Amino acid sequence: MFVSGGTCTPYTDICDDANACTENCQIGQGCSFKPIDCTANNKCLLPDCNPLTGCLNRTRDCDDGNACSTDNCDPATGCRNDPKDCDDGNPCTDDTCDPDTGCVNTLFNATDRCYLGDICSVYSCDPAFPGGCKATPLVCPNDYNDSCIVTLCDPFIGCQPQPLKCNASANDPECFVTLCNQTHLPDKCFDEEIESCIIAKTTIATGAAVLSVGAIIAIVIGAVLCAAGTTVGAYIGFTKAFSGEFENKSPIYEKETQEGVNPAYGRDSVFNAKPVKPS
Numbered sequence: 001m002f003v004s005g006g007t008c009t010p011y012t013d014i015c016d017d018a019n020a021c022t023e024n025c026q027i028g029q030g031c032s033f034k035p036i037d038c039t040a041n042n043k044c045l046l047p048d049c050n051p052l053t054g055c056l057n058r059t060r061d062c063d064d065g066n067a068c069s070t071d072n073c074d075p076a077t078g079c080r081n082d083p084k085d086c087d088d089g090n091p092c093t094d095d096t097c098d099p100d101t102g103c104v105n106t107l108f109n110a111t112d113r114c115y116l117g118d119i120c121s122v123y124s125c126d127p128a129f130p131g132g133c134k135a136t137p138l139v140c141p142n143d144y145n146d147s148c149i150v151t152l153c154d155p156f157i158g159c160q161p162q163p164l165k166c167n168a169s170a171n172d173p174e175c176f177v178t179l180c181n182q183t184h185l186p187d188k189c190f191d192e193e194i195e196s197c198i199i200a201k202t203t204i205a206t207g208a209a210v211l212s213v214g215a216i217i218a219i220v221i222g223a224v225l226c227a228a229g230t231t232v233g234a235y236i237g238f239t240k241a242f243s244g245e246f247e248n249k250s251p252i253y254e255k256e257t258q259e260g261v262n263p264a265y266g267r268d269s270v271f272n273a274k275p276v277k278p279s
Contacts, residue, residue, distance in 0.1 A: 091132035
């Protein structure tokens, strides 16, 4: 006879139901057959029991079929299906999840994502930079085959050709201009003297000597013409000059002057023709 309630005492042979999934006991004159709890209050275990062998001790399958969830089980609450964290720790990727395949980590397009309006920068992704965005100066291509032409980036219009900027020379900037020529060695940059400065230096260097001789001759001739005032007077003046009368009166006939040897001295060789008396 099956009895419910009361105190269960160790059963006797008369209370054995040959079922491994029941707890058999004797209550008074009757028998009690209580189902065995195979979970032991663990919600992660299944209550499955085999009458021949007893509890199967199988864990609960918490897989919800979604690859974007993390499936686990809490003994107190049972199955949990938490959203999967797909963050790979790389700021250069977009982290998403596909329910069929799971996490997807895709490198983003840095040119579009990082662009800040600066056309002279090239944008790329570097995990070491905040947000992954890295900007480096744009290197403009040079197709001019001339090392004195460089292509630089203008923040408004982009790459533009410009002449190579040579460092300023230590020479006088009023007389020298620094230029670039790719064939000039060893350095492409060199100083070129301004033509007006070259002429000025030549005049200073040679003008004194030219002026000294010319001035002496001009002085003598001028003095003779001024003294005579007429063609006949000029003839007389030249005649006296050649005869030696003015030799000690004019510096042109001095062999040496304060400036040194007189280049006009030696009239016999220089003035070897006698003036013609006018008719």
